[in-house]
Amino acid sequence: MAAGQDNLTAVLYGINDMRLEQRPISEPNDIQVLIQMEVVGICGSDVHYMTHGKIGPFVVEQPMVIGHEAAGTIVKCGKNVKHLQPGDRVAIEPGCPCRMCNFCKIGKYNLCPGMMFCATPPYDGNLCRFYLHDADFCFKLPDNLNLEEGAIMEPLSVGVHACKKAGVKIGDVVLILGAGPIGLVTLLAAKAMGASKICITDILDIKLEMAKKLGADHAIKIEKHLSEDEIVKKVVTLLGEEPNASFDCTGVESCVRIALRSTAKAGKVVLVGLGKFEMNLPLTSALIKEVDIRGVFRYNNDYPTAIEMVRSGRINVKPLITHHYRLEETLQAFETAKTQKGNPVKILIHANPNWRPS
Incomplete structure (x- = not known):
């Protein structure tokens, strides 16, 4: 040049x-x-x-x-x-x-x-x-994707990778903790992969409103006065059953605990958010339920999937x-x-x- x-x-x-x-x-x-x-x-x-x-x-x-x-x-x-x-x-x-x-x-x-x-x-x-x-x-990029959408393929690939880790499929019931950008792309990917019911949590109403616009079926505002037991009960009540796939997109210890406690037997908990190196978690109850705990780090071979999901109209x-x-x-x-x-x-x-x- x-x-x-x-x-x-x-x-x-x-x-x-x-x-x-x-x-x-x-x-x-x-x-x-x-x-x-x-x-x-x-x-x-x-x-x-x-x-x-x-x-x-x-x-x-x-x-x-x-x-x-x-x-x-x-x-x-x-x-x-x-x-x-x-x-x-x-x-x-x-x-x-x-x-x-x-x-x-x-x-x-x-x-x-x-x-x-x-x-x-x-x-x-x-x-x-x-x-x-x-x-x-x-x-x-396909002809029907613009460059702005092209830039969003990076965070979307995180959500795609997380959902692949959980093996999300048609009919799955999903819990997502955190309605920030990564929680929202995980929501979009889970919907595109066939999840039938999705509950999402956050501390801010405005983020939960965005999540509902993007397809969340239920939204829970995490407030200080709510105990862990109350939040878990609320998740199960709203979904009508325990989720078989849960995603923590916050890295916050309390959210990881809720994911582990809420998830159904033989379900999967995917840890997407990066938090403290050490946490106090209810691992014994997860072990008894044979809950599969999976970590994700960025993505691999997920860009083609993310691009196709947007090209085909499955995700906006x-x-x-x-x-x-x-x-x-x-x-x-x-x-x-x-x-x-x-x-x-x-x-x-x-x-x-x-x-x-x-």
């Missing part, structure tokens, strides 16, 4: 220290593509890195480009890239594994110890004008998109995410300077 071409980039230097700066544009290697970035969503993890400087063992120790929920347009391909060409619009799966370790070979590449994941220290993300990525983790992700900003307005976008002003669900940042609001 021409020297001096605009590659405005959002770089996190430390806690609450986000800067916009120009970065050089690199050439793709044999298996990479150069992408004109179009849309990048703000994830809760991005906000956490900005406000705390770390997530668990991942610590921001040097300047890091932020952003990993993304879609863009191919502008140049490496010589070995055959399935993409300049002009293709793609959803970008943000992790590139080693492809050589045992986890990669058995199809669990999300557990690869050599995973290079966007905006996870020490690796840069993709909130910039131009970005290099391995071509085999770029997925061409557009209601999740609540805010739009330009790349030059990144600081304002993150302030909205931090303060939750205007009840944001999914905030999108448009990296292409030619973007115009529709």
Whole structure:
């Protein structure tokens, strides 16, 4: 690319220290593509890195480009890239594994110890004008998906992966704890996979209202005066039976406990939210019921499923998109995410300077 071409980039230097700066544009290697970035969503993890400087063992120790929920347009391909060409619009799966370790070979590449994941220290993300990525983790968008929907394929893939872990099928009864973005995409995926009844919980009415609009059959507001026993009873009463699949999308200990206590015998509890390293949980009662406890970490081989669900009309992700900003307005976008002003669900940042609001 021409020297001096605009590659405005959002770089996190430390806690609450986000800067916009120009970065050089690199050439793709044999298996990479150069992408004109179009849309990048703000994830809760991005906000956490900005406000705390770390997530668990991942610590921001040097300047890091932020952003990993993304879609863009191919502008140049490496010589070995055959399935993409300049002009293709793609959803970008943000992790590139080693492809050589045992986890990669058995199809669990999300557990690869050599995973290079966007905006996870020490690796840069993709909130910039131009970005290099391995071509085999770029997925061409169907004609009936726009680039904004393409960026939502990242969080949707988390929900798809969680529902695959639970084996959600037609007729299943589902409990989802937490109606944030990940709880909502889990709701959408469960509905698309055939769940017949879904109950969702949250502490905020406005989030529960959104969940109902997206298809939740029942919603429970978790209030301080409600005991754990009362919440469990409420779940079972509303659903008419114990759920056979429960998803904790909060990482909060009390929610994990409710999931374990509510779930039916031989059911599955999927832990999606990241919380404390150690929790006090009712494991004996789960053991007696033979409840299967499953963890999820990101996703693997789920982007094609997520894209097909939206292409076919089984899922509509557009209601999740609540805010739009330009790349030059990144600081304002993150302030909205931090303060939750205007009840944001999914905030999108448009990296292409030619973007115009529709």
